Every structure is written in structure tokens, then in C-alpha cells.
Amino acid sequence: MDEFWVFGYGSLMWNPGFAFLERSQALVYGYRRSLCVHSWVHRGTQRDPGLVLGLDRGGSCRGMAFRIAPEQWDETIDYLRERELVTNVYLERCLPLQLADGRASKAIAYVVDRSHTQYAGGLDAIAAARVVHGAQGQSGPNDAYVFNTLAHLQEMGIRDHWLEQVVGEVERLRKAA
Numbered sequence: 001m002d003e004f005w006v007f008g009y010g011s012l013m014w015n016p017g018f019a020f021l022e023r024s025q026a027l028v029y030g031y032r033r034s035l036c037v038h039s040w041v042h043r044g045t046q047r048d049p050g051l052v053l054g055l056d057r058g059g060s061c062r063g064m065a066f067r068i069a070p071e072q073w074d075e076t077i078d079y080l081r082e083r084e085l086v087t088n089v090y091l092e093r094c095l096p097l098q099l100a101d102g103r104a105s106k107a108i109a110y111v112v113d114r115s116h117t118q119y120a121g122g123l124d125a126i127a128a129a130r131v132v133h134g135a136q137g138q139s140g141p142n143d144a145y146v147f148n149t150l151a152h153l154q155e156m157g158i159r160d161h162w163l164e165q166v167v168g169e170v171e172r173l174r175k176a177a
Contacts, residue, residue: 004073005107006080007097009033009063010053011145014152017083018076020066025100025156028109032059033160035128035146036112036121041086042139049120050135050142051128053149054090054112056121062158065097065107077108084110089118125162129169143170 007028008016034056044050055061068076084090090110097107112119123131135142147170150163 003105004068004070004076005097005105006066006068006076007063007095007107007109008066009055009061009109010149013064013156014148016066018066018068018079019072021069022067024065025062026065026097026107027060027062028055028095028097028107029060031055031057031061031095031109031111033061033063033163034112034121035123035132035163035166036119037089038118038120039135039137039142040118041137043137043142043145044135045137048135049118049131050137050145051120051123051131052145054119055109056112057114062156064156065099065105080108080110087118089113089116125165125169128166129173132166133170133173146170
């Protein structure tokens with residue numbers, strides 16, 4: 001392997017937690033960003049799960065790719081596995097991607113395991129908002145995670161209509177409370 005890239009589609013985009021040589025917007029085909037993982041650790045508990053993003057089948061996903069220096073490959077992959085594989089709801093994959101400047105490469109990405117008990121795919125925006133509203137885990141409130149993700153996507157010029165609908169529904173639930 002000549003280059004080692006990491007693809008982030010959620011919190012890794014703004015909080016990678018590892019050193020990198022280069023950062024670029026990137027596009028992955030065949031997967032989409034989705035609030036499709038019940039969070040039992042970071043944004044919820046087993047008793048009151050939250051929802052976090054997963055890279056799920058279908059469509060395409062614009063996110064951020066990070067190129068890692070060769071001397072930091074092992075340290076970075078160890079860090080990512082500790083961060084992303086807490087409950088093994090994600091599968092580590094090497095996916096082809098297209099960088100913003102047109103270069104093609106491959107990157108490590110964490111794809112949701114649809115057979116895992118935490119998989120929550122298929123929720124509409126109202127159902128997702130009900131889960132997100134009020135859930136909290138070790139890393140804080142679930143709604144803060146969702147709002148922060150949307151804000152960062154917007155800063156990057158990325159529209160995610162479904163996530164915008166979820167945020168709108170959470171705001172509606174807040175006002176009704």
C-alpha cells in the first residue's frame with residue numbers, strides 16, 4: 001500500500017483524533033450516511049439508546065478523507081479500532097473514493113453491520129427524532145451530536161436533507177416539551 005487514507009462521514013470529519021498529512025473532501029459510492037446505529041455507549045445506553053451515524057448501503061456519501069504518514073499507520077489504525085469498534089457494530093472496510101481534486105484512492109472506512117443487533121436502519125425522520133431527543137451517553141447528548149454533525153456538513157457545503165428533517169423534528173419535540 002502506497003498511501004493510507006481514512007474516510008470520515010460523521011464525527012471523524014471534525015474530530016479525527018489522529019495526526020494526518022493531508023485532508024480532502026471525498027466521495028464514496030455505494031454507501032450513504034445514515035442515523036442507523038443504536039448507540040449504547042457514546043450517545044445513549046442499552047436501556048435508552050441514541051442514534052449515531054453509520055455508512056449504510058446505497059447511494060453515495062460525501063465526507064472527509066485524511067492521508068496518514070506511513071510511520072503513523074499502525075498507531076492510527078489502533079486508535080480507529082478502539083474508537084469505532086467498541087461494540088462491533090461497524091465493519092472495517094477499504095473503500096474506493098474520489099478526492100475533491102479528482103484523484104482516486106482507497107480509504108479505511110467503517111460500514112454498519114446490518115446483521116448487528118444495534119442496526120437501526122429504515123427509520124423515518126420522525127421516528128429517528130424521537131430516539132435522538134433526550135438520549136444521552138458517555139460523550140454527551142444525542143441531539144448535540146446530530147446538530148453538530150449537520151452544522152459541520154453545512155460548513156463543508158454538504159446538504160443532507162434527511163438529517164435536516166431529523167433536526168427539524170427534534171427542534172419541534174424540544175418546543176413541545
